[in-house]
Ligand SMILES: NC(=O)N[C@@H](O)C(=O)O
């Protein structure tokens with residue numbers, strides 16, 4: 001019997017164990033360029049880890065692919081670097097995370113929902129589900145680590161550990 005994950009409000013405090021929230025609605029900013037531009041400075045930390053790690057910028061475009069109600073079969077983590085997801089089209093998206101550890105604790109798994117103006121930056125080692133979009137073909141900017149080191153561990157839940165999420 002799988003359980004439904006209920007959303008937790010996406011705030012800096014609630015998300016602190018998983019990384020940072022990239023949210024212009026609450027983040028401070030200052031004026032630059034002669035007062036013509038507001039800079040929302042350093043909203044998140046890009047971790048690139050050891051060796052040849054470097055930060056790269058990508059875009060993810062994802063079809064909806066009849067995914068709701070979605071059973072959370074697996075989570076993944078990037079031990080050597082952070083990973084940020086920032087909406088490009090202003091659509092809500094779902095965030096499923098669990099704290100760092102040898103394997104994800106299903107009891108500590110949390111669901112957050114971005115209102116489409118908020119992005120998230122998963123700290124290195126944070127367990128998370130691959131991108132869950134709510135609109136077909138949605139596009140998000142992704143900032144994460146590239147390098148020679150393997151940087152993606154996956155964990156598949158046992159049948160008695162399954163949870164599911166529904167479309168917001
Ligand atoms: N693998 C990849 O590029 N993306 C995943 O890490 C993800 O979190 O979607």
Ligand code: NI
Pocket residue numbers: 076077078083128130
């Ligand atoms: Ni990832």
